[in-house]
Amino acid sequence: MSLQKCQKCDRPATHKFTRILSGQVVDFFFCQEHAAEFSPLQLKAALSQNELAQLLAGLLKSEQGQKAGPSDDVQADLKCPACGLSFRQYRQTMFLGCSHCYQAFEKYLKEDLRRYHGTSRHCGKQPLPAAADETADREKVEALKKRLALAIQDEDFELAAQLRDQIRQLSAPAAIQNPKSEIPNR
């Protein structure tokens, strides 16, 4: 593999991708940079943790050499107060250390979330407290209302409409008698 050159530039190829084209197995050879371009969603999968670390270290270095801004330093030095994981360590492995990391790195993580998922807001199920009794339903409705307010604030009307429907399902009919809603019907 070391004799191969990157198919997009003249640098030595460090990564091989195998794809099935017309039923045939075809190998692609890329340098680290073009490997990431070729398969951005597979960045974690395509590179081993060590290689990824080297790649990111290399990128950080070259960026620092050219246009290092204060934000790069802040990002690199950022640490989770709960588990001590640094943002740099996260980027090396793509693994977070604990649930608090999501808050600690929120500003920068949002980008990753959008890249992976195209959005950064959950709308699936929630852990239910104890039994699904009336109290539990009331608590769930309260939680959903909070999320609805946030969704409206973010002008995410599609999510807001979904949350509104979930609230309606869980609420007693009395609770939905007032249909005055800020959510446009879509």
Place this chain on the structure above:
Amino acid sequence: MDLANVTKQWAEPEGPLGHVVVSSRVRHARNIERVSFPPRADRDDLRRVCDLVDHLVRGSATLSGFERIDISACSTLERTFLKESHIISPELEQAGEYRVLYLDPQRSCAIMVNEEDHLRMYCLRSGLQMAPVLEEINRIDAVMGRSLKYAFSEKYGYLTTCPSNVGTGMRASVMLHLPGLVMTQQIEEIVKELPQRGMTVRGYYGENSEFLGDFYQISNEVTLGKTEEQIVESLHKVIEQIIAHEESARSALFEKKRPYVEDTIWRAYGQLTQARIMASSEAFKLLSPIRLGIERGYFPSLTHHDLDHLIVQVQPAHLQVAEGRETGVEDRDIARARLLRTAFTGKNSHN
């Protein structure tokens, strides 16, 4: 560990649309609040997770029938055996402390402890059965979630070690056998199109594994911003379309290229019944056309499910467990060829 007992799910009947769909699976990733995620956890954290889960499973009426298997105490061969059976993930197969598996009596649901996340719970069934599988895993998730405080945020949902799983923490996947699309060279187009529909394609053993024997595992890529039901529904739609494509490809092949397809099937049969040495990759390659032939009635005594079981049985760790000892590659290739000859001819041939 009684490995034969662990794999008794093969006694179950074949699932719906078994001619294309090998199995349906839904997996939930969960972590416990205020405990470091497994890659960063120390021994005390990992032990705490094990203790919490063990206490919960023992005390739960729903989960009390689950068998506890201490993966850390298993031999390498046993761990590989469990991976080959798709009971544990390649990640859990790696050695490590405080890794535990809880397996339900029917062998269709399991809870993996201290994998990439504290809990990876899945339900797996033969054929296309997305809705029952989701319902089943949600039932287990509800039991676990009532007693364990999950790491959860209103905004980001279930918090996972890797942000690529955050939100629902759910991966729904379907293993498909697509020889028709491979032979008609349409597979490339389908594989290329799937990421645009939020789906990803993996090989026989999941992430980073090879595409073997025309088996393709299709799953949701996106876990955030959609409900569990929406994810399953979109995957289901995609799968239905692929099944329809595969069926037309097979029909076209048998209509227009029958001699070619029949030759592929019967040549494979010839090699499987006569070969004395067979590598694992070759077995995959030859068993694929046989699976296609089963649908067309060429092998009336075999079901697709039997063939899927046979594929698992000829994997390296399964062969060694059957032999009762660890063996080298050459011995395994000989044992594999013998097992396949016996399976297809019904005779225990040694010559």
